[in-house]
Amino acid sequence: MSLSLYIHVPFCASRCSYCDFYSTTSPASMRERYVRAVCEEIRMHRNDFPDSSLSTIYFGGGTPSQLQMDELATILQTIRSAYRLQEDVEVTLEANPDDVYPGWVRQLLALGINRVSLGVQSLDDAYLRLINRRHSAAQAQEVVRQLHSEGVPHISIDLIYALPGQSFDHWAQTLEAALRLPIDHLSAYQLTYEPDTLITRQMQAATIPPSPDEEVVRQMYMHLVERTAACGMPQYEISNFARPACHSRHNSVYWTGGPYIGVGPGAHSYDGHNVRRSNAPSLSSYVDHLAPASAAALILPPPFQEEQLDEEALLLEYLFLNLRRVEGINLTTLQLRWPAYIGPTFRHRLQQFLSAGHLYQPHPGTYALMPQGMLISDYIISELAAALAGS
Ligand code: SF4
Incomplete structure (x- = not known):
């Protein structure tokens, strides 16, 4: 039986203004205990699905590219010793363009990572600054070309549309520039104003331009669906578009109800039948329980909840x-x-x-x-x- 493994990496260099995912800007010193805790949790679940082998591994976040190569190597080595991996296992790493340095791609490939999902979000520096991204548009485009030229088999990018004050033409130009990049997968999300995010407070205080109106957003989405199809990357999910046979196999497991194990703070697991487990979204309680600094921490309750779905x-x-x-x-x-x-x-x-x-x-x-x-x-x-x- 096929099984998927998700590793939640909660570290971010800074907070993007729209983001409500669980992540932390905790110092690098927390990473050592985090890696120990993740490896411990991977080993804990090694016998949950005894007859299965991993078809997909996904490092999501947060910003997995904030991990050092040796930290990624330790986690992957633990996975390989705890589970059987299928020969064509899909191994995805989410990355931000500002984390990529010379030699990074070569080291990534050497670890067996064969798919990179890059957080591009916009190809306009003014918008990148507005949403508090740390990279420029040129940097993101350069990283995509580098991933391609250095042989990453599958490259996906994320874009956001319906940004404050964005016109249809601006989005259409962004999309055309993105579709000229050597990618085989695109995830495009309409900006949503989540509670307790900086961008929501800015919108409420009217310190940023208003959202495009509903009709413009509708046209942006219809254009996205048409242009991706015309460029050979048809839609396969509400926000996802891919070349043939290049859909995200990992995300498709979520959408089709397959079993997956999630490790890391805030990660979710599903047994493929009716049991869901959620890890608490707290790095400190996660590492205190799984990589305790002292024996006293072992009395803490396990940092997860199980729910039986009716x-x-x-x-x-x-x-x-x-x-x-x-x-x-x-x-x-x-x-x-x-x-x-x-x-x-x-x-x-x-x-x-x-x-x-x-x-x-x-x-x-x-x-x-x-x-x-x-x-x-x-x-x-x-x-x-x-x-x-x-x-
Ligand atoms: S890098 Fe990703 S997870 Fe981190 S704050 Fe930005 S959007 Fe959120």
């Missing part, structure tokens, strides 16, 4: 994850797996979204979101959830 929660998750994918949801699967929940009200609501052009049927019995439906996916999913029998 049938309704599993159904809602199926709807949420599969409607975000271009494959969509299958009515026969739903009726066979959750017969008590799929009644005439649910089928009627599906038909309504189909008639309104928000859904389409790629195959008989299958319903997928049209690009305009993806823009309002949260609304459609909540309406379908409300139409389940017993809701």
Whole structure:
């Protein structure tokens, strides 16, 4: 059986103004205990899935490229001694352009990392400064070319659209420049104003330009879907676009309900059936428990929680994850797996979204979101959830 492993690396050199992920700007001195704790947790879970081998390993964050090469090597060595790895294992590292130095790519390849996901976000220096990124547009483009010329097999970049005051033309130019880069995968996210982020406070205080209006955002998204398809990188998930056979195999495990182990503070695990485990998003409690500075710390409670998902929660998750994918949801699967929940009200609501052009049927019995439906996916999913029998 295939298994995936996620390693959450919570370190960031500074905070980007829009970010609400769990990360810390803790000093480098915390990294040594963090690496020990992660290795301990990897070993702890080595027998959770005895008949499996790893098909994907993903270093996410935070900023995994903040780890030194020897720290990455220690973690990868621990993974190799604790698990069987499939021959074609996908090993992804999220990186920021400002962490890349001469020789970095060569060392990365030597460790067996074969996919880099680079946080580019914008190709305009003024926007990069506004969202508090540490790199320039030229630096990001140069790093992508370097990754390519030095032989990284798979390169993905992240972009953000609907930035404060951004026009459609500005986004279209950004996208064209990005699509000229030697990448095989693109993740593009609409800027969201999360609570307790600097950019939300700036927006509320009107110290930054307002967001583009809804119609401009709709045009930006439709343009993204059209241009990526025209450039041979069609959409495969609401925010993800890839050349053939270059989709993120790791993220696809999340979206298709496969089993994965998450290690590191704030990481989540799923057994592929109905049990989810969440590590507390706290670096200090994580290292205190798994790499204690003294024996006294061992009395601390384990820094994770387990939750057993009931049938309704599993159904809602199926709807949420599969409607975000271009494959969509299958009515026969739903009726066979959750017969008590799929009644005439649910089928009627599906038909309504189909008639309104928000859904389409790629195959008989299958319903997928049209690009305009993806823009309002949260609304459609909540309406379908409300139409389940017993809701
Ligand atoms: S580098 Fe990534 S995780 Fe860190 S603050 Fe910026 S967006 Fe958040």
